[in-house]
Amino acid sequence: MTHQRDNRQVRIPGAKDHNITDHCKKFGISSSEERKLRKLLGNDAPLHEIQANSAPRQPRFR
Incomplete structure (x- = not known):
């Protein structure tokens, strides 16, 4: 007798x-950089893709 396994x-x-x-x-990225990202990724993209393809943020001084 063979047992059938659930192959989920x-x-x-x-x-x-x-x-x-x-x-x-939200992050204060320039409009030219925004256009570049939209051209590259479309209007919607995963967060890791947006962050990997955007320029480094400017530091915030207190």
Whole structure:
């Protein structure tokens, strides 16, 4: 007698897409940089893609 095994695959959800325009406004990214990101990634992209392709942020001095 053979046992039948349940062959379920676990679905790991992907990264949530973020609106690039909202992200740029929130972090003070220039409009030219925003245009570059939208051209490269579209209007929505995962956060790690936005951060990897944007220029380093300017430091905030207190």
